Amino acid sequence: MTTFADIGAAVIGTGFIGTVHVEELRRIGVDVRGVLGSTPERGAARASALNVRRAYGSLDEILADPAVHVVHVTSPNHLHVPQASAILAAGKHVVCEKPLAMTATESAGLVGEAEASGLINAVNFNIRFYPLHQHVRERIAAGDLGEVRLVTGRYFQDWLLHDTDWNWRLEPDKGGALRAIGDIGSHWLDLVAFMTGQPVVSVMADLATFITTRREPTGPVETFSTERASETVARSMGTEDVGSVLLRFANGARGAMTVSQISPGRKNSIQWEIDGSGGAASWDGENPDALWLGHRDGPNEILLRNPALMGAAGRAAAALPGGHVEGFGDTFAALFRAIYADVAAGRPNPNPPYATFAAGHDEMLVNDAIAQSATERRWVDVDRTKSTASPAGSSSPAGGRGTRLTAEVGTAEGAR
Numbered sequence: 001m002t003t004f005a006d007i008g009a010a011v012i013g014t015g016f017i018g019t020v021h022v023e024e025l026r027r028i029g030v031d032v033r034g035v036l037g038s039t040p041e042r043g044a045a046r047a048s049a050l051n052v053r054r055a056y057g058s059l060d061e062i063l064a065d066p067a068v069h070v071v072h073v074t075s076p077n078h079l080h081v082p083q084a085s086a087i088l089a090a091g092k093h094v095v096c097e098k099p100l101a102m103t104a105t106e107s108a109g110l111v112g113e114a115e116a117s118g119l120i121n122a123v124n125f126n127i128r129f130y131p132l133h134q135h136v137r138e139r140i141a142a143g144d145l146g147e148v149r150l151v152t153g154r155y156f157q158d159w160l161l162h163d164t165d166w167n168w169r170l171e172p173d174k175g176g177a178l179r180a181i182g183d184i185g186s187h188w189l190d191l192v193a194f195m196t197g198q199p200v201v202s203v204m205a206d207l208a209t210f211i212t213t214r215r216e217p218t219g220p221v222e223t224f225s226t227e228r229a230s231e232t233v234a235r236s237m238g239t240e241d242v243g244s245v246l247l248r249f250a251n252g253a254r255g256a257m258t259v260s261q262i263s264p265g266r267k268n269s270i271q272w273e274i275d276g277s278g279g280a281a282s283w284d285g286e287n288p289d290a291l292w293l294g295h296r297d298g299p300n301e302i303l304l305r306n307p308a309l310m311g312a313a314g315r316a317a318a319a320l321p322g323g324h325v326e327g328f329g330d331t332f333a334a335l336f337r338a339i340y341a342d343v344a345a346g347r348p349n350p351n352p353p354y355a356t357f358a359a360g361h362d363e364m365l366v367n368d369a370i371a372q373s374a375t376e377r378r379w380v381d382v383d384r385t386k387s388t389a390s391p392a393g394s395s396s397p398a399g400g401r402g403t404r405l406t407a408e409v410g411t412a413e414g415a416r
Helices: 016-027 040-050 059-063 077-089 104-117 131-141 180-196 312-317 328-345 357-376 400-415
Strands: 008-012 031-036 070-073 093-096 121-123 148-156 200-208 213-217 232-236 242-249 254-260 269-276 280-284 290-294 301-304
Touching: 008 016, 008 059, 016 031, 016 040, 016 070, 016 328, 031 040, 031 059, 059 077, 070 077, 077 093, 077 104, 093 328, 104 357, 121 357, 131 180, 131 269, 131 280, 131 290, 131 312, 148 180, 148 242, 180 200, 180 242, 180 254, 180 269, 180 357, 200 357, 242 357, 312 328
Parallel strands: 008 031, 008 070, 070 093, 093 121, 148 254
Antiparallel strands: 148 269, 200 242, 213 232, 242 254, 269 280, 280 290, 290 301
């Protein structure tokens, strides 16, 4: 086993999320070797701003660097599959942003490549790693809520409220056919399936596009930017601003999810409630250290995040003592600690707390059913018959390449 400090990482993408990856990798002690921007100029500017030692000129430069053992993919969605595939072929572990691919056919192929490689592969569903979510998963598995019956919630943002708001996610050829569902709904769906242990098996979806024409700036724009460009071009919109989805889970439980990227005042509001036969639990991302626990025959409770009061998984995800709020950025550090523990060990965890490519592919299958349901205006079953991926996101046993790469870490670091 090696240490995090012996592991070199590179990050593809230098925008909002790419920057979070860089900062949180440094926080857990991983050596960030460099970044790859959308252009050489962009990469150099961001490398300087982030105090990263190197701006790579291409993916090939990253893959040829023996000091890089893990590559983080935070590029636009249409680049995920070709980049992740090349990274695996080069014998490097990969952490990819969600959604894993543009289509489930693409993600299925990527799952096969990842399993054959024996390398660590993960999808960045960081919302799983609020410590209370890890705790809830354990308590539901232990039977604290009884049989799960109803799962409801929402994910609301307002960053695309105006017709002048623009981002590459608005372009189907870069972001995919689903936008609000694929971007933020995927987080919610992965989270509730993870916590309950119940995959979604059937959906009924209603999607709507209220802003049918947007103004694309002629120059570059940052995600979540509030600046409005003076020069724009009109673009027709084909992806959804909001979506409502009725859900059926494998155990017969029912659910409902609403997502929106045009809800004024909601910057990043994710909420869920899980109702079981013996109790309920509810959480609000704008108050992430508080878990509401509901009871029929006794007082309701509020569990404030506290390592001393949570199970082993919750304690592992927590970095601060009770009363010291952990938020969005902290979830990346907790996720990366879990991923890099497997990298250091040189083999995939057979039952990881993070989402593997298999789990990311399963979410793509759910999204396909949602898209079909919205088009055909009917209930649609999630088709897993053509998939070898497990909804639980299990990984294949370690292969020789994972072991070899761990040995190379020591060699490369020793020679530096």
